[in-house]
Each structure stands twice: as C-alpha cells, then as structure tokens.
Amino acid sequence: MGVRCSQCHTVFSLEEEGTEHHACPTCKAEAGLEPVTGVPPAMRMFGAVLGLVVLVAIAGDLVSRIAG
Numbered sequence: 001m002g003v004r005c006s007q008c009h010t011v012f013s014l015e016e017e018g019t020e021h022h023a024c025p026t027c028k029a030e031a032g033l034e035p036v037t038g039v040p041p042a043m044r045m046f047g048a049v050l051g052l053v054v055l056v057a058i059a060g061d062l063v064s065r066i067a068g
C-alpha cells in the first residue's frame, strides 16, 4: 500500500502492513500520511478524454464507411 506524506508530498510504500507507526523516509514525519489509492484523478480524467476521442474517431470512421 502506498502513502503520501502531506508535509513534503513524498510518495512511498509501506513495507509492513499492520505496523502501528509509519514515518516519511524524507522528512521523518509520522503524522499526515495519506493512503494513495490507485490512479490520480487528473490521470483518470486524461484517460477518459483519450478514450472518448478514440471512440469518436472509430465511430466517425464507421459512419464514413457506411455512408460511402
């Protein structure tokens, strides 16, 4: 599981799950560590837009083929 330090924004992974105390390897902060879940929203948005563009391109190609 990855976590992000809210103080220096370093993203690192926790080696041992279930350990009570975690500390940031960069600034040694033990508080304000937020779990990182999957893909960042900005990246997800980019993927959605890219998918939409590809979909429109395929649809446009099909329509132009059918229309002759």
Ligand SMILES: [Zn+2]
Binding pocket: 005, 006, 007, 008, 009, 010, 024, 025, 026, 027, 028, 029
């Ligand atoms: Zn830190």
